[in-house]
Amino acid sequence: MRRLFSSRSRTNGGLMILLFLACLYMTIYLSRTSSTQQQNININLFHDRDSVRTPAPLNQNDLSLNEDDISHFPIQLPTIDDCSPPKFDGNCRPLGFNSGPIPLTALASYPGSGNTWMRHIIEQITGIYTGSIYNDKSLQTFKGEGITNSSVVVVKTHRSPRNSLDDFTVSFDKAIVILRDLANAMVSEFVRHFSKSHNKEIKDLDGFFNEHERDLWTFTILQPDRWQKLYKLWLHDFKGDVLLVKYEDLVEDLRPQLLRIVKFLDIDVTDDVIDCVVCNSDGRFRRKHSNKTFTPFSIGRRKNLNFFITHINKKLPEYCNKSNVQCSGSLHYPHYSIT
Template structure:
């Protein structure tokens, strides 16, 4: 074969290869999306399996809990898995990494909250303070892109410190049946951290997330009118009942409560309390780095919305009565349980209505 024909043959082969790759890119699904889709079967509805009598049963493999709240035992890291450096440009703090724990070495522990309550921020505080990734029953690619690698692993891997969940709150309704309501409590064997935030501000934050993502804002028009009234009044009840479920259907020291407003005031106290509950050793120098980088990657910037809501209360008199009532009811339940009561003095918009 002449040199010219050889060159032409090579050119045709290369052209065919390139065209083939382009066709594959056009018709083949995103591999990462395919992998994440597999993980999504760990979301809450997946755990709810109806029987022939339409009764929900939650089958959970019993795990041996190697940690006892109140002790600091440390965590065995899996050094062969991917790590993340939260503060790579800090001379003082750049040496700290976040790791996966050894597979099946940690018990499942829910970090449960109503949407908009600061769950992702608390995960950031816990990951950076402990050096252990946190997980989730969902998969959020935006979270993964910021270094929350535990987001992409099964929540029952035993390799993440806690697992984020909003329980039935994402459905926007309180399940009628007790089995459905308590399904996640049973799944986590009652072990969980209930993160509670002022429902007034949680509703505003959730509304912003629905229309603007993790760091954006909803249009001002979305905070007035009949649709906003329905949204806020219905979800106020969900806010209360989600917390009530974890208060009433856990016992002893299985679960603890954190108040978002108190974490903002004194993060060191609650970070230490979290680590103690999880049985993770406290590193004071590491916590110092956390406090120096307290906001994390998903803090919403300052906006005109805050000024607007200072001048114009987005909650009508009817909504104030509903929200104040659920706050007062939940506060009494916390008192009966012996848990830390609601810091209503820190609750913006709260008017302590008696009805």
């Protein structure tokens, strides 16, 4: 009798152990399943968020909004009080190609003057894709990249109105010309060219420019003359209507420049669209700013740059007095310190 009772006790004890292990296994399994499902939910939510259409990312060199540029030059992007929380999501207007007859308009500038940033702004305010005489693979988010006809609202170019040195034969009817301070534009273009990237972050600018000291010497000799000649060709020689927009005016007070642009392009726009573009002018590339200053140019080079600044300051009033050229704001650029 005792043996039977002892045997049954051992059997019951074994069953209890098996039952406990089974419960423990189910608890662990359910916990892992729940965790996996939660991870899948998080992943799906993340993908859904990314699938929402947002303004196309812009190449930071032509935008001239590289983190390096802004951290080393005292430039502030436009802000208005009612931009937080955002009033708009995605594009400010539905984007598409133009189907009717419009003038073929150049968006002309020296490289590094904010041309690609301006393309983003113009697309957002007009709802029409912008084109380019180039076919930059890094700018394929612009649906009109490489297109040079009236299906796009403006066509990006860093060339003269007619370049006799190549087969480029586009004849523009009018032009928006972006002018930026010579030194800032040169730094932006130098970094883009020698880093071989539109948006590569250069953490050590001093080291970068020291590494390319010989290139910088040649660049400083050649580029200022290219800068002033390009603007002479567009502001003096070009016969079509011209709207001159200073990069610094875009940065300091965007709204009035938007109104000038849409009037020049003969595009109807509502106040809501204007508000949207001001609030989202830099797309997904708003950078932190600092008051740190930086110049790679020696005193001798700055004296050379000042020669061209003196020249453009003298010529701008002359250009803007032409009946086909529209200007606004200050027509004077400060000289660079040589102390």
